[in-house]
Amino acid sequence: MSRFFSGRYLSLEPYTPGEQPKDRRFIKLNTNESPFPPAENGAGAIAAEYEKLMLYPDPTASGLKELFAEVYQTETKNIAFSNGSDDLLNFSFMAFCDDETGAAFPDITYGFYKVFAELNHIDHMEIPLKEDLTLDPDDYKKLGRTCFIANPNAPTGIALTPRRIEELVKADPDHVVIVDEAYVDFGAESCIPLTKKYDNILVIGTFSKSRSFAGARFGYAVGNEELIKDLNTLIYSTNPYNVNRLTMAAAAAVLKDGEYTRANCRKVMENRAFTVSELRRLGFTVTESLANFVFARSPEISGEDLYLKLKERGILVRHFSAERIKDYNRITIGSMEDMQALIAAVSRILSEEK
Numbered sequence: 001m002s003r004f005f006s007g008r009y010l011s012l013e014p015y016t017p018g019e020q021p022k023d024r025r026f027i028k029l030n031t032n033e034s035p036f037p038p039a040e041n042g043a044g045a046i047a048a049e050y051e052k053l054m055l056y057p058d059p060t061a062s063g064l065k066e067l068f069a070e071v072y073q074t075e076t077k078n079i080a081f082s083n084g085s086d087d088l089l090n091f092s093f094m095a096f097c098d099d100e101t102g103a104a105f106p107d108i109t110y111g112f113y114k115v116f117a118e119l120n121h122i123d124h125m126e127i128p129l130k131e132d133l134t135l136d137p138d139d140y141k142k143l144g145r146t147c148f149i150a151n152p153n154a155p156t157g158i159a160l161t162p163r164r165i166e167e168l169v170k171a172d173p174d175h176v177v178i179v180d181e182a183y184v185d186f187g188a189e190s191c192i193p194l195t196k197k198y199d200n201i202l203v204i205g206t207f208s209k210s211r212s213f214a215g216a217r218f219g220y221a222v223g224n225e226e227l228i229k230d231l232n233t234l235i236y237s238t239n240p241y242n243v244n245r246l247t248m249a250a251a252a253a254v255l256k257d258g259e260y261t262r263a264n265c266r267k268v269m270e271n272r273a274f275t276v277s278e279l280r281r282l283g284f285t286v287t288e289s290l291a292n293f294v295f296a297r298s299p300e301i302s303g304e305d306l307y308l309k310l311k312e313r314g315i316l317v318r319h320f321s322a323e324r325i326k327d328y329n330r331i332t333i334g335s336m337e338d339m340q341a342l343i344a345a346v347s348r349i350l351s352e353e354k
């Protein structure tokens, strides 16, 4: 770091994204990207928008909000958009935590929560998941903190029902529960309906995973009008043109083709079922994932060894070195071909271990 770096961030440890290697072709099962291209109709929408790039985008995104409200069964005043959902998560830490109200999230969850808490100097508590890596909302009810819950959770893929989350929202009406639904489209149930009933739940989602939009950067938040206003105060104090024209045009097109997204999610769920049963057949313990990845460990090989040996064979998965989960790998669900290649490679690696 330079001698000019702000003293406020000296201890900040930035988030480490999964590898994006350029040196050879890998089967990439390490960053939970979709194996499918985005819906076709977005390409024309982007091309048509290109000639308007000299103009700033509409900071209110009013047209896109109307469309989104229809698809997600909410109202335009209950929606905020951003350049990826990570941005909205950061704004939520800024908006709903302070010196009095700290944050709480699981010890094993999306690594960015801790980074955002530290970036914003927010006191944070990491609540251990149960032994079986499930999350018990009861653990959060009496904390008096803003709670961040990924549902399904990452990297376990385990989901709670909206009913369980509602219990938490109800138990502590003076604190906000932020539900990160990055993976909700792969078989879990959304908490968006709860945002109509309670003023202390904010649902955050992304087009990065189920809608194949990781490269376009588009995230959304749905909640009570007042919560959305708070987020907008921060968005408008940072960058009111947070979502660019090309992404907005493409997002609208992709929203209109809901069947394409649903069909892709069904394929991912089928490929997940195949992967889980094959891994279990090979002796792995696999969590009950409702996400586009599985989380698995073998009694025969360490998580790190398996990760390295798969990498040698041209397959990238994600290994985390945190003590509780170092035996596991998080494996993104790709195409059926990808998953067959993965299972064949794992099977060969295991037989070499013997």
Ligand SMILES: *Cc1c(COP(=O)(O)O)cnc(C)c1O
Residues within 6 Å of the ligand: 032, 083, 084, 085, 086, 087, 110, 150, 154, 180, 182, 205, 206, 207, 208, 214, 217, 218, 219
């Ligand atoms: C991928 C992911 C996000 C971030 O999504 P972007 O919209 O690409 O910023 C947020 N939360 C979780 C749990 C994720 O896995």
